Amino acid sequence: MSLGEFDIIARYFANHDHRADVLLGVGDDAAVLDVRGAGRRLVVAIDTIVEGVHFPRSIDASAIGYRALAVNLSDIAAMGAEPAWMTLSLSLPEAAEAWIAGFASGLLELAEQHDVALVGGDTVRGPLVVTVQLAGWVEEDKWLTRSGARPGDVLMISGIPGEAAAGLHVIQQHMPLTEAAAQLQWRFLRPRPRVALGRQIRTVATAAMDVSDGLLTDLQKLCAASQCGARLDIDALPTSTAMRELFDAEAAIDYALAGGDDYELIFTLPSQRLPELLAQRDPALPLTKIGIITAGSGVECERHGATFTPRRSGYDHFAVGESP
Numbered sequence: 001m002s003l004g005e006f007d008i009i010a011r012y013f014a015n016h017d018h019r020a021d022v023l024l025g026v027g028d029d030a031a032v033l034d035v036r037g038a039g040r041r042l043v044v045a046i047d048t049i050v051e052g053v054h055f056p057r058s059i060d061a062s063a064i065g066y067r068a069l070a071v072n073l074s075d076i077a078a079m080g081a082e083p084a085w086m087t088l089s090l091s092l093p094e095a096a097e098a099w100i101a102g103f104a105s106g107l108l109e110l111a112e113q114h115d116v117a118l119v120g121g122d123t124v125r126g127p128l129v130v131t132v133q134l135a136g137w138v139e140e141d142k143w144l145t146r147s148g149a150r151p152g153d154v155l156m157i158s159g160i161p162g163e164a165a166a167g168l169h170v171i172q173q174h175m176p177l178t179e180a181a182a183q184l185q186w187r188f189l190r191p192r193p194r195v196a197l198g199r200q201i202r203t204v205a206t207a208a209m210d211v212s213d214g215l216l217t218d219l220q221k222l223c224a225a226s227q228c229g230a231r232l233d234i235d236a237l238p239t240s241t242a243m244r245e246l247f248d249a250e251a252a253i254d255y256a257l258a259g260g261d262d263y264e265l266i267f268t269l270p271s272q273r274l275p276e277l278l279a280q281r282d283p284a285l286p287l288t289k290i291g292i293i294t295a296g297s298g299v300e301c302e303r304h305g306a307t308f309t310p311r312r313s314g315y316d317h318f319a320v321g322e323s324p
Helices: 005-013 061-078 097-113 163-172 179-189 195-201 215-226 241-246 249-258 271-280
Strands: 022-024 040-050 082-092 117-125 129-139 154-158 207-210 229-233 265-269 287-294 298-303 306-308
Touching: 040 061, 061 082, 061 097, 061 129, 061 179, 061 195, 061 207, 061 265, 082 097, 082 195, 097 117, 154 271, 163 179, 163 241, 163 249, 179 241, 195 265, 195 271, 207 215, 215 229, 215 249, 215 265, 215 298, 241 249, 265 271, 271 287
Parallel strands: 082 117, 229 298
Antiparallel strands: 040 129, 082 129, 154 265, 154 287, 207 265, 229 287, 298 306
């Protein structure tokens, strides 16, 4: 069954503006939000995901909806902010009700987990493209940026980098869904934006960003913004049982450094603040020291005590020869 534009909005995307600070939500020409609050600053992020570039054509609609919000929540998390409101732009090749229902269920599942209200958007006919804009707030003197790292700071990462890229490989290669393969596939389909961690580290971290294009390339961006360098310890990179079961050490390193789509946080902080952070962390979330910030520029990788040259650095939409 095919639906009209206003049927889509009314049936699947209206009445999800439950927050008290939403004065006018879906259904008018624009939303009206109450953003007042002593000592608070507005934080806004926007991300687009495209079929065939950011996700395979074969994956479930609910995973697409979930991921569309997750990538924005990860950006908000990297700023140490609290998410609040989102708008949605949805381009669809056809208004297939079953697909839209699945997409909405994934999007709104994650929205409810983080108390995010859907306050407006647009639907059009075209290739499958999803854009979510997410807004939230952060204390006026406590937001995080990429530009605060200083030589001597320790370099940390949450979670296990590379699992999502390995999960995409499982999907694309139609690997048998063993327990390990299913775990990695789930890490790609359902990334876990680290909003709570971002809120925790905003008072101790000197710089932070999320890992979307690959650990190495995103670390290079952080170093460039901070006008410093980094020494990355390859031997310190965390691995999972699932990764070790399905891939050899070289492949695991490739995925960890260049895979992307993990939406974990890399962040820096003075070494004396590390015990405090580890004492207060969520025991279910691994936090690993993987290097140190240095003077100079660029990222130097070390493995087994020697300089290590990675085979790949990460994803760039417009790099020559880059393929999705």
